[in-house]
Amino acid sequence: MNRDVAIVGVGMTRFGELWDKSFDDLFVEAGLEALEDAGMSGDEIEAMYVGNMSAGRFIDQEHVASLIADRSGLTPIPCTRVEAACASGGLAVRQAILAVASGMYDVVLAGGVEKMTDVTTEEATATLATAADQEWEAFHGVTFPALYAMIARRHMHEYGTTREHLALPPVKNHRNATKNPKAQFRFEITVEQVIESPLVADPLRLLDCSPVSDGAAAVIVCPLEMAREFTDTPIVVRATAQASDSLALHDREDITTLRATVEAARSAYRQAGIEPEDVDVAEVHDCFSIAELVAVEDLGFVEKGESGEAYHEGMFEIDSDHVAVNPSGGLKAKGHPVGASGVAQVVEIVEQLRGEAGKRQVDGAEIGLTHNVGGSGGTVVVHIFERGD
């Protein structure tokens, strides 16, 4: 990077079915919380990047960058919407980091927002399916859960991953979410409940799937050399990486791995000068149970094909000696307002590295990673952060 960048403020709404809150309400609430966190009035913000997957279909509104600048009281600063399906949020954070690293701006806000419950569940599901290849996947009746189900089926075939293994990330993530006041599902579930929940797309069942949610999150970045004007605990951006892969699953040589994750992670570890085992806490993209199993393998936390057993041994719990994965509850239990999720991952890692994560605090966390996936892996964004002191 041309100059080091730090995060100096974070904020997010509660995630869930927030019937009383509009798209604008959500974004403004998260943004104001981030400003308060950084001790800013708002005058300091020079530009905004907003991750949003599909306001056009969810609330029948495009051109949301202008809407957000307007409702936030931040016109005339430039505001840019960023879209990469469920990776929109992570990508917005990356654009803000790049804008500051380049020297173009000093103080930039990256936000993410999605209002999904103004439409029916059927309409929301159809909108999420637009992250897949419409002409060559969705045309044949393939749903989004079915794509991840086909990844799961192949993973079970090649590596002996079991139905019980699949249940373990959701069980862990629900347990973690009981400690997160902003999570959508603050209750525990058992392996039996996952395995007996209704089938959605074999072998995936309802409790393997992340929910439909409303929510927003925001982070404020600035040059590291300015960071102490705004906070005593700046969080340094050690790496920002992004990779692309085919839109359709069938165009990949190996569907049990997300090549874009492998490539983005390799770049991120190289930028940060660290190895996977140096990561203390990670927020990974668990839109489905199998997605978390594949993510911990592709990020290098375990060998390919060994994630099931690693979960069985409790390797990714908050109090494990290994890396803690999704202490927030992940997309599964914290909630998954698609455009906001990638930003909320960064919010969680910042709170963890500051030591402000309350009952879900990972002891002594110094290096944190976020992993945000668009679609079935067509876009992946990986960030690495470290405490600045």
Place this chain on the structure above:
Amino acid sequence: MGGVPRFWRSIDNRYRLVGTRCENCGEVYFPPRVVCPKCRREGEMKEVELSGRGEIYTYSVVRVPPEGFEEKAPYVVAIVKLEEGPLVTGMIVDCDPGEIDIGTPVEATFRRVSEDGEDGVIYYSLEFRPVRREE
């Protein structure tokens, strides 16, 4: 699923499994590509009709169907590895989900896939069915 022109443009691909082959490297693509990702400007794409024979690489059973597929659910979807090389997504018809497994041999068969409501386009395409051994 996008109306008449969008569907009409892909009729050769959906009705006859017309894909593309790069004359430079020999790789076969389905769905068709304009540019060979391996050869890019060096490549030269020619249309090629595929046999429709292959085997199941992975599959799922859709229990919660999207709009237009309600009457078919539950139904099997799969990624099929065609004998010419490419992998392709499709529905597996004429079968019970229980008789499908990774490696099951399949062949293409012409089907009505879905429709855009009562007045909309009716979508047809080649899908796949298990190859039955001669009795």
